[in-house]
Amino acid sequence: MDSTNYIVRFTLVMTVLASLILAGMFYATKPAADKNQVVFTKRAILAAVETRMDKKLKDISDDEVLTFFDENVEQVTLNMSGEVVDGVQAEKVDLAQEKKKPEADRLLPLFVFNGKDGKKYYIFSVRGNGLWDEIWGYIALEEDMNTVAGAAFDHKGETPGLGAEIKDNPSFPKQFLDKKIFNEKGELVSINVRKGGAQDPVHEVDAISGATITSVGVSEMMKRGLNYYKPYIEKNKATSMK
């Protein structure tokens, strides 16, 4: 049996050593990890307008993603009444954090992608709940703020092969292309993910079989998420009409 004194000294030395190693490692890897995080987010945003880009995203290197994003994407931060908020970078706005605030105080990120064709694409960020955990996505709209130019989804813990298909199966987000979020009366109806197959060719897409709850989650997320942007969309729609 070792004395208590020895045990205390041993554990002290050991924990100090371990914490020094970890602290050192943390600061040594921090710059690279932070850069990776930024590239990861920017890739996710650009994924929504991938169909409007010359190259596929996976063929672009990390550094190119950063410069491409800075050159072609404008960042706008909005408040809930659709006004532009200065001083906050849109990429710094985390919807997961915003969700915890009261609805009126939330901020919304908006990314405006200047396409090669001279058109602007508006990328909206949405977030909601799937079956097991959170799901989120980026929806790109054409200049008319009505037609979908692309969508990209991601999730935290949906079932592989079922709910996770919203991200893993490229044909799911592809369905959203050219759908419209406003109906003829000008109401924001968003895009519904329908179980059993889309019936309305303009506002509906097919659900994933076996992943009903995730599919409903996507519908719900689209509807609510886009409605947050509604004041901004309506204001800008009006100006672009003139």
Add this chain to the structure above:
Amino acid sequence: MAETTVQTAPIKEKEPIWGKKERKLLVDPLNDDNPVTVQVLGICSALAVTTQVYPSIVMAISVTLVTGFSNLATSMVRSYIPKQVRMIVQLVIIATLVTVVELILKATVFPIWKQLSVFIGLIITNCIVMGRLEAYAMANKPWRSFLDGIGNGLGYGAILVMLSVIRELFGKGSLFAGSAIEMKIIGPTNEFWINTAAEGSWFGWYTSNGLMVLPASALFLIGIIIWIQRSMNPKLVDAS
């Protein structure tokens, strides 16, 4: 950590660096004493991370590094560890190494780190790691402990890669998805080498097996691997 050189120096004189015993330590866990199929340890992560080959390889390398170096570190301080707090000391060593591995992954292969998410942290609770510390490193010299750790990590990794190759190929029709050498082998679009949707394709009947991407399939596959291994390896035949 400064003791590394001091402690290993005299061992080199007494024992050969590479002998029959050393070889056995490294090779045994690959078959006769495999941590997954014979000792049935580390099943949880083997079911969870093996949907794709690339993350499985990253996971296998991570676990191998952790088992190897935690064995090495524990063995080096084994005579100083107070018996009463033995387990806690081992846990601190493992947890430190796992965190180091996690930080390195985050800085190098970020998307894979995202995909493996919680399972990197859960290496700490992988029974293989602590099992080897208790069973081997606490009673053996550093070099051999290190080999034992690497061997067990590789034995675990070998099963992981086997499972993931089968699961990804039959579940998604691809191999090494997400890495630089991604191969799309069989599937219903013309991106794949064998396009099952093409007109006149011989593989028109083929569809990916959805069960393969679910964790349950890994359990069946591990069972089948154990079955094949036991019927081929006479050392594993139950005497009764």
